[in-house]
Amino acid sequence: KNQVEQSPQSLIILEGKNCTLQCNYTVSPFSNLRWYKQDTGRGPVSLTIMTFSENTKSNGRYTATLDADTKQSSLHITASQLSDSASYICVVREGQTGANNLFFGTGTRLTVIP
Amino acid sequence: DVKVTQSSRYLVKRTGEKVFLECVQDMDHENMFWYRQDPGLGLRLIYFSYDVKMKEKGDIPEGYSVSREKKERFSLILESASTNQTSMYLCASSLGRHTEAFFGQGTRLTVV
Numbered sequence: 202k203n204q205v206e207q208s209p210q211s212l213i214i215l216e217g218k219n220c221t222l223q224c225n226y227t228v229s230p231f232s233n234l235r236w237y238k239q240d241t242g243r244g245p246v247s248l249t250i251m252t253f254s255e256n257t258k259s260n261g262r263y264t265a266t267l268d269a270d271t272k273q274s275s276l277h278i279t280a281s282q283l284s285d286s287a288s289y290i291c292v293v294r295e296g297q298t299g300a301n302n303l304f305f306g307t308g309t310r311l312t313v314i315p
Numbered sequence: 316d317v318k319v320t321q322s323s324r325y326l327v328k329r330t331g332e333k334v335f336l337e338c339v340q341d342m343d344h345e346n347m348f349w350y351r352q353d354p355g356l357g358l359r360l361i362y363f364s365y366d367v368k369m370k371e372k373g374d375i376p377e378g379y380s381v382s383r384e385k386k387e388r389f390s391l392i393l394e395s396a397s398t399n400q401t402s403m404y405l406c407a408s409s410l411g412r413h414t415e416a417f418f419g420q421g422t423r424l425t426v427v
Binding site: 245294303306 | 419
């Protein structure tokens with residue numbers, strides 16, 4: 202069964218600190234993996250996309266990693282800011298041809314406090 | 316920039332009412348999707364469409380219908396709203412079947 206699991210469910214960190222969010226998946230065949238950021242009351246916005254051949258990709262203070270062998274991804278946030286407070290959702294695309302091939306994690310709720 | 320616009324940010328409707336949620340995208344995308352998002356459950360696909368007048372059921376289509384008369388517009392219809400349809404509804408679009416899905420800002424629907 203295709204599943205995406207994220208941990209932790211929620212996280213509180215001090216401003217300026219680093220943190221790492223985890224995503225494990227069983228989706229097969231694998232096409233790509235995206236991390237989305239969702240501010241409260243808003244729609245998700247893509248941060249990074251990881252394909253099978255990519256191990257690491259950065260977008261400013263966000264760095265995503267992918268281990269396709271163990272089917273794990275992480276999102277590392279460096280020097281956190283108050284504006285990083287949001288839910289982070291891991292989304293894995295199955296490598297089939299149908300349009301309905303996205304599998305969503307339930308997200309990690311990050312709160313950055315001053 | 317891709318823009319996916321949902322007609323309302325917040326809606327409050329009464330049980331039994333017919334509810335229309337509208338979504339418009341401005342990038343000539345083929346695929347459009349309607350999801351609902353509930354705490355602890357993540358995003359669940361209600362319906363999607365890969366072409367005008369085409370629609371496919373997602374994982375939780377019961378109690379919903381959709382309409383896609385024009386390429387840029389995808390409507391979600393609750394024929395008779397019920398309290399268990401209180402949720403955040405998200406519309407998304409993508410150019411192709413393996414390309415990024417862009418989301419609207421969401422509609423928070425409360426059925427009382």
